[in-house]
Amino acid sequence: MPFHPVPRPRGPKPSRIAASQLLDAAQAVFAQEGLQAASLRAIARKAGCDPSLIYYHFASKEVLFQAVLARRFPAVLADMHLLADPADARPTALRLWDVLLIYHRHLKDDPGMRALIRGEIVRGAEGLSPLLADQIRPLTASISQVFAQGIARGEVRPEIQPMLATFFLAKMQLEILDVLPTVLPVLMDVPPEAAVMTGMRAWLDIFWRGVALDPSQPLPPLPSPCD
Amino acid sequence: MPFHPVPRPRGPKPSRIAASQLLDAAQAVFAQEGLQAASLRAIARKAGCDPSLIYYHFASKEVLFQAVLARRFPAVLADMHLLADPADARPTALRLWDVLLIYHRHLKDDPGMRALIRGEIVRGAEGLSPLLADQIRPLTASISQVFAQGIARGEVRPEIQPMLATFFLAKMQLEILDVLPTVLPVLMDVPPEAAVMTGMRAWLDIFWRGVALDPSQPLPPLPSPCD
DNA sequence: CTCCTATTTCAACAGGTGTTGAATAATGGG
């Protein structure tokens, strides 16, 4: 004889769980575990619902993952697209600084998203790359245009491959954002709260000299994001 | 009534499986799947034995993984230590290229190892497992010495912080090794088998110009690892 | 030949995984 001590009520709870809440939970778990290791049960637990509910909103784990990405990317993409405007006559170094700032602005409050992007990029091409690639491609294209325009304006060495330079600049930015606050205070005499800005400037300082047609010219003054 | 069609013989096979063979198989599987995703059954299958046999030689999956690492790390450390010899009078750019080559030589076949190092570094300085920290610290110290010697010899800009430069150089190297073969063929017209070398050279080209006292001087010819 | 020990396998455990189909409850419209 089966014993059901407290047959909890089925059906919708008083407070419904919106798809956005599921996305929040999914993002958090995906960020910590990665796509492969993250379990739907853990996501459901975090969202406070049954794993099956996920299948009501999303066709599969993979679709859920893609939905998490699709929620954040358009805003970053829009900013980056704006930056690539050919009419923008500011020095290329300054525009590249803006690239870093855009990354920082959109991802600083979202360590989950950073870990997610980083993890999935690193985790290898086979499984998930196609999903992520479709979102990332237009983004890197915009940055690449800034380099191409820099070459045309005689500010960037013509041997520089815009796409490759984009890859180096963006990848490093993505990788160091998380660790700067813990690493920089150890490496240099920098308080943790200033570590991100200091580290980003130091990185652009080296990178820009490596890419500029005239590296003897110092970086222009770089505005802080609060300006 | 259970039916045992062919009760295969138990006991040792004609050719015994040494612990080193298990380590080989484990390394191969860990390399392809990573620590978490690799299954003992897959390792056993590769080694041609039963999963239980692993427990005869190693206490757990984690112990097996550590044994795989312990086999690799000392060699990297020794190479890097040799490179930091102050008597080494070669151009600093060439020595930095050697840093990249050492990383590449020792880690190219071992994404599991790379993933572990990367993960531990991201997790922050204090969270680093003591075993790994003790092995990484002298490694970064060696690279840092090369930068310091470069400054002393008037080849590297004196403003460059050796530890910070080490951080940028080594972190990027660690991060791009995995993705170059899949990313570079897309970004540039480079076949996958040449992607790693091409990408490493391009990265050092930019980085060295960013760090050098006289960036107008081009990189010296960089030997391939086969030389 | 006999026994012992090191090595190897088998079978099972307890738990986790993505996924599905049916059942159920709340909600809103007619």
Next chain:
DNA sequence: CCCATTATTCAACACCTGTTGAAATAGGAG
């Protein structure tokens, strides 16, 4: 008030995981 739709849960499936205890075997020692 009823009824259809929507949101949610339950229970189960088939499979995979790390791990363990006992059984079995081969080879060498006596």
